Amino acid sequence: MSERIDVSIEHKHAPPQDGGRPHPNTCPECGSHYRDDELEANLRVCPHCGHHFPVHARERILQLTDEDSFAEEAAELRSDDPLGFFDLRPYTERLAEAELSTGLGEAMVIGRAAIEELPCELAVMEFGFMGGSMGRIVGEKFVRACEGATERGVPLVSVTASGGARMQEGILSLMQLPKTVCAVEDLRDSGGTLISVMAHPTTAGVLASFASLGDVIVAEPGALLSFTGPRVVQQTTREKLPEDFGLAESNLRHGHVDAIVPRSDLRPTVARLLRLFSNGA
Amino acid sequence: MSERIDVSIEHKHAPPQDGGRPHPNTCPECGSHYRDDELEANLRVCPHCGHHFPVHARERILQLTDEDSFAEEAAELRSDDPLGFFDLRPYTERLAEAELSTGLGEAMVIGRAAIEELPCELAVMEFGFMGGSMGRIVGEKFVRACEGATERGVPLVSVTASGGARMQEGILSLMQLPKTVCAVEDLRDSGGTLISVMAHPTTAGVLASFASLGDVIVAEPGALLSFTGPRVVQQTTREKLPEDFGLAESNLRHGHVDAIVPRSDLRPTVARLLRLFSNGA
Amino acid sequence: MAREAELRLREQLSKLKSLPLLRGARLSGDLERLQRQLDRIVAEPSDEEIWHAVQLARHEDRPYTLDYVERLFEDWFELHGDRHHGDDAAVVAGLGRFRGATVVLVGNQKGRDVKERTRRNFGMAYPEGYGKAMRAMELADRHGFPLISLVDIPGAYPGVTAEQHGQGGAIARAQSLMARLRTPIVTCVIGEGGSGGAIATALADRVLMQENAIYTVISPEGCAAILWRDAGEARKAAAAFKPDAAHCLELGVIDAVVPEPEPGAHADYDEAARLLGEALGESLEIFEGVSGEDLRRQRRVRFRTIGQVSATR
Amino acid sequence: MAREAELRLREQLSKLKSLPLLRGARLSGDLERLQRQLDRIVAEPSDEEIWHAVQLARHEDRPYTLDYVERLFEDWFELHGDRHHGDDAAVVAGLGRFRGATVVLVGNQKGRDVKERTRRNFGMAYPEGYGKAMRAMELADRHGFPLISLVDIPGAYPGVTAEQHGQGGAIARAQSLMARLRTPIVTCVIGEGGSGGAIATALADRVLMQENAIYTVISPEGCAAILWRDAGEARKAAAAFKPDAAHCLELGVIDAVVPEPEPGAHADYDEAARLLGEALGESLEIFEGVSGEDLRRQRRVRFRTIGQVSATR
């Protein structure tokens, strides 16, 4: 049993076309391969076996919201480098690269939107941006999304995909847990609503803060939702893990999520929740 | 698996000197036999093995409180027979007999007291009165104890020993659960304190109401604290029960009580809690 | 029945006749059914009639919570899990729109076939089930949604893990939470209202019982086993402790009786649901505009004065 | 260190010198120790000094929560259990009188010998431990007792049941509860402040660190394993993410540093406890007379403004 346990990021985004790895459009469950437009047309769910491929933030927003209803907020925010962090490469370089490869300023996109004509605020994470890790800008954007929801009196819908806190910002990244929690508490005190959609993977610092505080929590099928990832648990305990360790299905059985919603039902389900929390409006 | 499960009284007071049963002053653990004054002098704990014999309400009050500090309240209350209940014998006859054998008007004694000079309100149950079952008068007395504690701004100390709700009062006895719960909530809203001491046995309706709502819960060693008793569980599940099923020790391990306090430590422990909840007064 | 009790009953009945609760039934031409129901209440139910109610309350075709949910709620969304250890299928919780407004529902749920019965543990909740109900209650409170609870539980589950997971404390805390809620709560016993398992979700502003439901401190069999030392004497026990709706109303334990179609709710789910919906709707109307603080104060007074002892022996 | 950061640090230091927190140390003639501490903070700790703090924070003789409890509290009464499933020995909760007034304490607890270490799971809490802490917090809130939390946890426990029992959600809910409390909260990191396990009990009005404690988002080994692909590079990782008290103070993550006796708290438990007691006492004094509503508003503002980004890249 080790006392030196990583409880932060462990699921790093597989770089596209990385040497021995399968092509991102090849289904890891059944091996079927698709053109990008085929996958996109099927909401990035394998038509053959139902495997849910990851969805980038921009595409997720298009899937969920009414056409042209999304108005992005705080798009200009960029992370700085408070610690002058340098591992094998400087943090600033990693940031620049992530921005280049995703076209996003950070690992979360926020803004106002409508779903089946019901107004809401959205906060959608991008796993492709440094493993969806939460640094100060992700925390700040989530707080602003809470504030936007409060100001306009609409529910906040978050879609999470994150390996945890961003260790390149050191202890300041840990502080994003209480920061986002406090924002949810303020939202609640104003009578607001948080609908939490957990996509693959929602782990560590994001699972241990705002994502778990949804009034309602729904998960995508097969999503990994665990504080510590299976590899670290395996290495530490040396037990054989249950087959569905940490997956959405296990979380449902153990009482941590309200429902597992296939992607094709996600938009109508969120719309139904928006109707309920807008009290039939 | 039966759908017809008794969740009420099942531990009936063994009638003193009943045919094949051991003498009440014979230790059921180690077989030692004592004169009554010997047991009394040792707080009714077996000097040989530490077994905790039952303690009647009046004696319990003497054990816990400063000399002459106890002033009984609501002693005049007596149960009536709302259903005209008649099983093998009329309820009224059972009541009269219980009063005669215990010298008490009901299965709970309440009043004001001081412990190590700290004022408190006391509510002590008498298992010898119809198995310490909770009917309308027990509920009413507990409510009055809560009110007394609130009025005088002192903590309430309850000492429970009960087989559950008094089925001879039918559904009205079940109503004593919410009744006592509401009284505890009012006490809490006024900033009051409930210190719950669970003696053998604290089960069914009393465990499922006020006794479990103590700010602090302490139990006597070996006390049975379970909603359903072992016999019924055994009959229903047909499994072998854990050796300490439902006992205080098992409850501590499973997180339901704060401490197991040997009777010799009970008075100083309660006094310490009174000091803490009187904020050092 | 004592003369004094009879007088009290007649007084309650006259009040009952003018209660808005029964308006729905009357307006829809159910006067006959209403009269039959009233007759039954006026005439003290016989031991036979009490036992008949016990049997109907347990009827294997009786509608369960989800049967009513699908008939009464729009946009139903079921909540799962206690956020600690499990998702107890013996308790259903969810959000839905009832008569246009969002409400939270918690209810006991029995299974219809053998597989479902096992999965739902014969409707007997584990502590995880009370935990799920409590989570739904907190959600209702936070958003000001009214809470409807449907009670249909033979009793808390007599099992080892149920005890290890603290079912006594769970039942106490569920009641404690209900006593704190600042949102209106209406409970209806729709089948078996068994003991601690029932009261865990029944500390409401208004408590109803369906015509053939029972509400008991212990099962008739359990009572018989203890007092008659013979579980087979369940009929005698039931006759003695009177778990039927008429007696519960007379004793002041419930506020009104919800009519069922003839010969019982099992015969016509749609009509049973319609009548239940009327009763729930009219009950919720009573509390419109009442402040949260007043609601919970009155709720506590209600339970602190139920069955006040009228005299000393 | 960037010039801007250095300026900020110097400003903080001059404030620090006049802080009541350090009065106790000064009055008792510990000026030398104080100066050394200040010197260390002014001069940016070297990579060696950072690693030394990591080692001291994990020193096997370092005082743990209960060592401080026995020296600082009268009438200590330990609370056990989460009221759901277990009593987690890795978390200690209790009531005691601190400087004459009742407070509630929660703290992580490591074991001293092999048996105790196993029993306390090396100080790594299970969800049941956060549950126990939350129950104690609710008690504090209900009675208006101040809450002291002592943090000393390598990290949340990476185990199967910990996940099945929902440790992510448990850590989130513990913070959520702390954000709601209407009673003053003071936290001190007294050893390892590891990741989610630490923050679960550290959402406080005032956060202190002992001189040789560390506060980290991930263990140096974990960070090294991921970023350097070699857990052996822990020193490099620690140097890069700067978990020492001086840096945490500079970053605005903590409010003050609590001095330790030379060469570290393990060398003199009584003196370490005295210095910790001074710091806790003076911290609680700050909040005397502040209303519960103001406390929690300011607490939330504190965490929403920690480490605000000063500029865009």
Ligand SMILES: [Zn+2]
């Ligand atoms: Zn596939």
Ligand SMILES: [Zn+2]
């Ligand atoms: Zn003995």
